[in-house]
Structures are given as structure tokens and as C-alpha cells.
Amino acid sequence: MILFTKLFLAHLIGDFLLQPGRWVIHKEANKIKSKYLYVHVLVHFLISMVLLWDLDYLLPVAIITFSHYLIDLAKLYATPYFKLKSVPFFIDQVLHLIVIYMVVYYQNLSPHTAMLFSKIDWGLVTAIVFVSFPSSIIMGKLLEAMSDKIELDHKSLPNAGKYIGIIERLFVLMFIIMGRWEAIGLLIGAKSVFRFNDLKESNNRKLTEYILIGTLLSFGLAIISGIVYQAF
Template sequence: MILFTTLLLAHLIGDFMLQPNRWVVHKEVNKITSSYLYLHTLIHFGLVMLLLWDLNLWRWAVLIAVSHYLIDLGKLYANPYFKNKAIPFFIDQLFHIAVLYSCAYYSNFMEHTLSLIKEIDWALVTAVVFVGFPSSIVMAKLLGGMSDKIELDHKSLPNAGKYIGIIERLFVLTFIILGRWEAIGLLITAKSVFRFNDLKESNSRKLTEYILIGTLLSFGLAIITGLLYMWTR
């Protein structure tokens, strides 16, 4: 675990702290001919060697650096095919972490991976998944008849309400698991403060009622999910 953590730390420093945005832009424009691509690769090699502090592990540093170069290069050429640029970013990071994991546990890769799978709390995974997009769909069905009667005179970010709801339900679920019920009250208060200005400007009773019902429904789904998870433990 210490080896994997060390390699992950080297990756985080190299990819996010020692890579200026102008390097990223230069790589996206020039791709394989970008000098910053090779400098970025050398930085990762140096960081791995520095944090491992063992010259006998230079082969692992070379393997990680070369794989990092190939993964980054693949991402540079795949980027234009994705409308949502977050997708290639996360795929890129997933491949990097997979390489680090393979290097850290190469001697017992299958055994360690199987042990991790056996330790997964599937009830928790189910709870987390449910308070995400499934809950958003459930709420959309329940509030569908009401939303048609609401007139909005201001613009909003696309799907902002859906993602805010998902995040708040994840927070509520986390607080229930940790036994911090008072934090749920603070979360409701914070949301009410942010919503107050919108409700004040709109001066619409329908909008106020719609937001209140949606908020209570969102929190209610998260609370019920959290209680069911705690009951199954």
C-alpha cells in the first residue's frame, strides 16, 4: 500500500502541480512534436525516482514514464473525437492509476485485486448509485406535473439543478453513515440561504412551493436510503 501511495503521490505532483496550463495547451496543439510532452515525461521519471529513493527501482520508473508518455499521447490524439473533454481526461487518469497499481502489486496482482473485490461493500455501492441519477429520475417523474406549471424568467446552467441534487444527496448519505445528523440541518440551512435571493426576486408562490417540495423530496430519498443502508449493516 505504501508503494502504491508513493507512486500515486508522484503522479499527482507531476500531472497537476508541475504541469502549467500552457504546457497542456502546447501539447494539445503540437501533439507528438511538443517538447513539453517529453519534458513532462522526464518529470514523472524524476519524481518516481526521487520519492522511491532507490536506484534499484529505476526500471519501474522507466516503465511508468514510458507508459505515461504513451497514455498522454493517445489522449492527445483522441481528444478531438470527444465533445465532452472530461471523458478523455478521466479515461487518461484511470489508465495512469491502473499502471501504478500494476507496478505496486505486480508480485501478487491477482490475489490483491481479488481481495479488494471481496472487501467491497455492495450495499454502500448500491446506496451511492441510487442517490445519484436514479433518484434524479424518480424526482423528475414525481415532480413532472408541477414543473410544467412553473414559469422561469431567468437562465440557469444546463442540468445544474440535477447535479446540485445529486451532490446534496451524497452529502446527506455520508452524514447519516457517519452519524452526523446535525450536519444535514446545516446543509438544509445553507441551501435555503442560497435559494432565498432567487425566491425573493421571483416573488412566485408556485416556485417557492416547487423548490420546497423538491428539496424535501431530495433529502427524504437520501435519508431513507441512508437508513436502509444502516439497517442492512
């Protein structure tokens, strides 16, 4: 585990701490001809070797470094085909982690992977999934009759309310599992403070009631999910 941790740390340092924005821009513009692509890969290699400080790991680090070069190069050419640059970015990061994992545990890859899957708390996974998009859809159905009577705020970010709700429910679920019920009250208070100015300026009783009902529903679904998870 310590080997994977050190290589993962090297990846974080090389990809995020020691990669200036101008390197990224230069790589996107010049792709395989960019000198910073090769400097970036070399930095990864050096950081990994320094953290491991053992020449016995030279071959594994070389394999990871070469795969890093190939993955980054593929991302540079694939990114223009994606509408959102975040998609190839996350695919890139996942592939890097998979390579590190496979190199570290190549001797017992299947047994170790099976062991990891056996330790997954599927009840927790189900609770997390439920409080995300399924809960958003359920709330949308429950509030459908009311939402038609509320004037839309065209200045809002697209789907901002949905993602705020998902994040707050995840926090509530986490607080319940940790047994920190008081933190839920703090979260409600913080949300009230942020919403106060909007409601004050709009002076819209229907909007106030709609937001209040939506907030209570959101927190209620998360609390029920946390209680059910702990019960079973």
C-alpha cells in the first residue's frame, strides 16, 4: 500500500503542483511537438524515483512514466473532440491511477482487486447514489405542481439548484454516518444565510415557501437515507 501511496503522491505533485498553466497551454497548442510534454514526463519520473529512493523500482517507474506520456499524448489529441474539457481530464486521471494500480499489484492483480471489491460497503454506495440524482428527480416530481407557479430566475446558473441539493444531501448523509447531527443544523443555518438576501430582494412569498419546502424535502430525504443505512 505504501508503494501505491508514494506513486500516487508523485502523480499529484507532478500533475498539479509542478505543472504551470503555461505548460498546459503550450502542450495543447503544440501537442507531440511541445517540449513541455517531455519535461512534464521527466518531472514525473524524477519525483517518483526521489519518493521511492530505491533503484529496484526503476523499471516500474519507467513503465508508469512511459504510460503517462502515452495517456497525456492521447488526451491532447482527443480533447478537441469533447465539448467539455473536464471529460478528457477525468478520463486521463482515471487511466493514470489504473496504470499505477496495475504496476504496483501486477503479481496478484486479480486477487487484490477481488479483495477490494469484497470490502465495498454496498449499503453506503446505495445511500450515496440515492441522495444524488434519484433524490433530485423525486423532489422534482413532488414539487412539480408548485414549480409552475414560480417565476424562473434567468440569472441563475444552469442546474445550479440541483447540484447544490446533491452536495448538501451528501454532507447531511456524511454527518449522520459520523454521528454529528449538530453539523446538520450548522449546514441549514449556512444555507439560510446565503438565501436570505435573495429572498429579501425578491420579496416573493411563493418563492420563499417553495425554497423552504424544497430544502426540508432535500434534508429529509438525506436524513431518512442515513437512518436507514445505519439501521441495516
